[in-house]
Amino acid sequence: MSKDTPPSPPRLSRRRAPVTLKQRIVRRVLMLIPMAALVILVGRMGWLDQAADKLTFSRTSWFDNTALVEHFRTIVTHNGMTADAKDCLLFVVNGNDPADATRIQVMEKHSGKCPGDRNTLPLLFTLRIDRLDQKALTDWQSPGMFHPLP
Template identity: 85%
Template sequence: MTQDSPTAPPRLSRRRGPVTLRQRIVRRVLMIVPMAALVFVVGRMGWLDQAADKLTFSRTSWFDNTALVEHYRTIVTHNGMTSVSGNCLLFVLNGNDPPDATRIDVMEKHSGTCPGDRNTLPKLFTLQIDRIDQKALTDWQSPGVFHPLPR
């Protein structure tokens, strides 16, 4: 004797009970804390600055003084040329240079949040920028003798 009884379709996953408010809060905290830590680490390592520089600096930026200064601010702080933070560096462009070959003096400023004697403005090194060939030379660690920037 067989009875025809309605059978439920097979389930692919097991059914869970309703999620409580406490479970929702714990799940969100477990997602937010590692993400916040990751953002903090990425920001402290300077990876955001480098990524933004790669995205925004283009071939035409070589002829824009502001873009050029920001590009080299990122480069000199991340390749070990100086241990000074980027906001404590002062880039002084020589206005007497021809537009295609510019010299930029990189100086350490001591004002606001930057530590040091406020009466001094030490020169760290000079950058020679060839805008046409898109190359830069520096006299870092060898004043007066220019060589390519370290990688």
């Protein structure tokens, strides 16, 4: 080496050619397609509903009828108690029951996108909620005999 030229600093990586607009678009599309498919899959599997339920349902929600109905709507549709969609279920809360034995009737709705005879509203099962102890029992598959939720 001569004394006239200063040593060049070592390069840690190879120098890349500039990225063209076409390459940027292709990269973004290739990233967007799997992400969109993943979002659709997660939505169809109901994982978003379950995650939202876990985040929003708290100890005080047991005394709020709206929160309680939405919580059990998610549970009932995701644990196989009914094959109906969430929007095709009607929850009727008996407001005259005491806090330790509130009854919620789960009925099958037949209107809009829900198939079936519009003149019927069949009872699927009943939930018995103990708000004080935060427990739920159901008579699913055994009318009149209550047991813990599956």
